[in-house]
Amino acid sequence: MTIREMDIFVNVAELSNLTKVSEKMNLTQPSISMTIKSIEEEFNEKMFDRISKKLIVNERGRTLYEEITPILLQLKQFKERFIQNKFSGNINVAASNTIGVYALADVLYDYKKLHKHVDITHLYPEPDTIISLIYEGKVDVGFIEFELLDKNIEKEFLYKDELIVVSSDKSLLEKSFYIDQLFDKEWIVREISSAVTQTFFNYLGDVKSDLNITLALEHTVAIKELLLKHKNTISILPAKSVENEIRSNKLYKIDIINMKFERNTYMIYHKNKFKNIIFESFRKFALENIVK
Numbered sequence: 228m229t230i231r232e233m234d235i236f237v238n239v240a241e242l243s244n245l246t247k248v249s250e251k252m253n254l255t256q257p258s259i260s261m262t263i264k265s266i267e268e269e270f271n272e273k274m275f276d277r278i279s280k281k282l283i284v285n286e287r288g289r290t291l292y293e294e295i296t297p298i299l300l301q302l303k304q305f306k307e308r309f310i311q312n313k314f315s316g317n318i319n320v321a322a323s324n325t326i327g328v329y330a331l332a333d334v335l336y337d338y339k340k341l342h343k344h345v346d347i348t349h350l351y352p353e354p355d356t357i358i359s360l361i362y363e364g365k366v367d368v369g370f371i372e373f374e375l376l377d378k379n380i381e382k383e384f385l386y387k388d389e390l391i392v393v394s395s396d397k398s399l400l401e402k403s404f405y406i407d408q409l410f411d412k413e414w415i416v417r418e419i420s421s422a423v424t425q426t427f428f429n430y431l432g433d434v435k436s437d438l439n440i441t442l443a444l445e446h447t448v449a450i451k452e453l454l455l456k457h458k459n460t461i462s463i464l465p466a467k468s469v470e471n472e473i474r475s476n477k478l479y480k481i482d483i484i485n486m487k488f489e490r491n492t493y494m495i496y497h498k499n500k501f502k503n504i505i506f507e508s509f510r511k512f513a514l515e516n517i518v519k
Contacts, residue, residue: 228266230306233299235262239275240284240292313504315344320509321357322349322370323422324447325388326492329467330518331370338512345505354422361497367506368513369495372422381500382493383510385517389466390426390488392481393473396458403482407434412461413441415450426490427463454478463488467518 238248245256263282267274274288284292309315322331327349335347352360354373360366361380372388392409417423428435441460444450447468454460455477472478494513500506
């Protein structure tokens with residue numbers, strides 16, 4: 228039974244007069260009669276006695292009336308709240324590691340403070356998985372750090388993410404290096420399939436095979452811990468992910484001659500995504516407030 232059908236049933240049970248119900252609900256008497264007939268067919272029972280041109284609710288009808296009246300009241304109250312409070316709902320967000328941890332977290336926190344009745348589900352899946360989740364409708368908005376050519380996915384540019392070469396060996400600050408002069412260091416990099424490492428490899432081209440990769444790890448935090456403990460190690464990481472360590476002189480940005488490693492970051496969503504008020508407010512808030 229729909230809310231409308233329950234409402235008609237309750238009013239007929241209370242008033243027993245189709246004319247009065249018609250006037251109260253602004254419905255035609257034939258449509259009311261058809262609704263009652265439909266309800267009776269759904270339950271395979273007569274709910275009303277037809278007496279003196281009136282519909283008198285019978286024993287079974289009274290049972291149904293008692294059950295659905297409080298439910299109808301709750302549904303009406305919910306519907307009223309739902310209509311009045313446009314900023315009530317849930318938005319599912321997925322972000323690749325660097326954006327999700329170092330750029331998006333503050334945005335989500337600030338947006339939630341403004342819109343307390345909007346729940347945010349934040350996922351950190353593999354980059355390719357984000358696209359699949361958008362296609363499946365399980366994610367509303369994605370944040371990625373790689374180029375995407377998909378006619379069904381809308382993408383909006385956020386900022387250029389710089390990747391920097393870092394080490395805890397302060398002596399490396401004494402001069403600038405061509406990147407291949409550092410190849411013999413013990414490189415601790417993100418996993419080979421990651422957007423960070425793939426971006427780095429794209430810049431290196433064929434010479435990437437000369438890079439001395441000691442470890443490829445999934446988490447940036449683990450890489451930073453190794454860099455801090457072992458001065459002979461070196462890595463390339465998103466600048467945002469090592470801001471605190473560089474500021475506190477725990478890690479150092481190594482100057483690379485004639486090379487700057489950058490990648491574009493984007494906010495993405497399906498082109499057919501219905502842009503309701505929550506989606507649009509979050510989209511605009513993210514574009515305006517994500518740290519460049």
